[in-house]
Amino acid sequence: MARRDPMKLKTTNVPLELYDFARKWLTLLSLAIMLVLFLINAPFGRFAGNNHKRGRHPVGLFNSSWFLVDGIRSWIVMEMVAPLTFIYALFKSPLSFYKVPLPDAFSPQGVLIILFLIHYLNRALINPLRTPSRSTSHIIVPLAGIIFNLANGYIMGSYLSSPYGRIYLGGQYAFDRTSFRVGVLLWVVGFVGNVAHDEILLQLRKRAAERKAKDEKEAEDDDSKNKDKQGTVAKKAAAGEYYGIPSGLLYEFISYPNYFCEWIEWTGFALAAAPFPIPIDATSVSTFQSSILSALRTIVSPWTWKNALVTPPYAFAPTLPPPWVFVLAEIALMLPRAYKGHVWYKERFGERYPKGRKAVIPFVF
């Protein structure tokens, strides 16, 4: 009987390969896109063509009305992908050999699943359905968002339902862990902060929409009396969304507290859900300092990035689990937008914009 060469035996596990692929490329592409976003503004919100200071986005293709989509609907579609893929992955548990039941709602895994879903209930439905208006967006933005959310929902759901996730978050032991408790607390603080600061923007827009409706009504009355026709037309042509100077809470210190709080929220989630990805020796001040320095040295080394690119997905950054990938990707994608938006505020409002306000990290950046 012919014997099979063990070196030529090959098994494939598509869900596992997909998980590793998504984990690797979500990390690397987010970091690469971060560099691009410092040069080019993503064409949505204040940087959509019709809101741009010259009335057009500097990248010509982003102005074509063919590719513009409704801001609120496209946001809902794009964001709904994350919780749906997350739920799919939880049910399928693609990293388990055997079918596993869904975790109990009162288990550590169950708590984290509920937190994830609460976030997306607000992000994908409650907030966009309450907002009076959102700028149109170039189709590339929701398409990129859908890909991001597909990958992220899949790896987060796979991780939480994986054998590793079940062991790390298993039973009372996880509830007793300080990192779990501090993490959940940070999630709550970040979530409340994110919602509260989004609400300040929402109220600014709502008041502006009410004022606009009143002006239009007055203009129509003028029209009907056939008085200032030219003035009315000019008013109607003044397209683009309303932007005011937000104030209150962390807006006194930074231009994007909603982003900052979202980062706190997901850092808390990651702290609760997975081990910290960098080994930190905190037995003394000097070992703590040297472990931080050594981590920083690894991160900035070009060899790290060259190796990361060529490393096969299954061996990519083994200590970087999906909840930390999500934190990294969010900061990478939102940091340039916060910086550009902060510069935009200063240009738009000039002297009226509070001088001491930083972009996104109080007193620092």
Ligand SMILES: NC(=O)c1ccc[n+]([C@@H]2O[C@H](COP(=O)([O-])OP(=O)(O)OC[C@H]3O[C@@H](n4cnc5c(N)ncnc54)[C@H](OP(=O)(O)O)[C@@H]3O)[C@@H](O)[C@H]2O)c1
């Ligand atoms: N952007 C991202 O990459 C990203 C990623 C993950 C999560 N998030 C979260 O999703 C939420 C929305 O993100 P975003 O990037 O759209 O935030 P944003 O730029 O702060 O805008 C939020 C909403 O407020 C409106 N708005 C912004 N500034 C305003 C002002 N000065 N006056 C009046 N209205 C104003 C915007 O309208 P316009 O659309 O017309 O500008 C939009 O409807 C945030 O909580 C954020 O943390 C964002």
